[in-house]
Amino acid sequence: MNRLVLLSGWGIDARIWRPLEAHWPADLEVTTPDWPGYGARPGLDDPDDLAALAAAMAGDLSADAVWAGWSLGGLLAAALLDHLPAPRALVLLGMGPRFCTEGGIPPQELAAFRRAFARDGEATRQHFLRWQLQGEPAPRAAHRRLIDLIGREPGPEAATLAAGLERLATLDVSARLDAPPCPVHRIAGERDPLLAPALRASAEQRLAGAGHCPMLSRPDALAACLTRIARAPAPTAECPS
Template sequence: MTSLILLSGWGCDARIWRPLAPHWPHGLEVKAPDWPGYAGRPSLADPTSLTDLADAMAEDLPADAVWVGWSLGGLLAGALLDHLPAPRALVLLGIGEHFVHPQGVSDTALADFQRALRRSPDIAREHFLRRQLAGEPDPTGSRRALRELLGTALPAPFATLDAGLEHLAHLDIHHCLSAASCPVQRIAGADDPLLAPEVIARADQRIENAGHCPMLSQPQRLATRLASVATAPDAKRPESTS
């Protein structure tokens, strides 16, 4: 059985995946490494450098595993296909080829958030976490669960968080996915408030009654979907689009 490597998104460290732990099938190896700068892991000298990121994550992202990238983690995992040997399969959770979209999070909204982060990182992160939970069936309960998992302290230095927003603003992995030598599977919460409707519609699998954080609202369903990919990766190569 292929192992799963779980990669978290912006403003959240690997503890975000803990709700899935009781739902993994017996014998499945699951790892959740933190990105550089998160949870006390050393930061990159240049947090925007994908080359440096690949060097730092090479041992955490083996080619014989399935990489699961959530949100920003999916963008970064897709970009690293140009820098590291391809995995058995790549799962993009809650993300498309790029983050900004006029029907999802617009360029203007993200630029406003970048400015807010520079004014007050703690307040900006809290606002972002609340917004991404808006699509869950119980946003208040999901927010409570997230706070219990992650606490309130910033999970990474400002430079790492700011670089992550730069990646969300500008990173486009369309070419990386089109040229990928591994299967790519796209999973989205059916009510994800950060994704445009057309991105949700293009997902290979949609998780009903879930938004951007199905690991909080639908952990059993998400674990089952991911385990099925690890057991028999059958994702489709993405079609080339203009």
């Protein structure tokens, strides 16, 4: 049985993956664990501690699976390669080796976002939920689908979200990805507003008609792409456009 673990991003729990459920083949075992502090999972005593994060996720991130992390989830999954046995393959969805890049999200924009978060965390999170969808073909419809999935209730505790923002600001996995312990695949929506154009262009797989959240706009294509990688995790795996 091929195994695939899906990891969500900043401010959004594992329910984001539900649109893909109808598209998985029978030979693929898919799990969607929440990060500590998300969903019903208790947060860490120290949300900034990567070693503690690895210990908490060890039972979910097995070496016989493909790990697919979206946005911050991809950055964290790559960082955990230094703490856990390597998976069969790693998939970075909508993420490069760092969050802030030239031509993408500049550091000063993230710094302004963090200041806004410190003033009103939940309002800032809700703004981000809408803002990240601007690259989808129908942003308002995508936002309605997102709210249908995750509801309008407050998100994770402020400490968990603040730690995630700190990692977005400081975590750089370039060295690990330059010498990875497993195959690494990058998938990007061709209209992802969070990625610099050069990063979108360099992704091995680009999903047409999608932005940062292809699970909302192109669940069929994203599921097909991840299935190909999970069945044969090789750098040459190709996905439908």
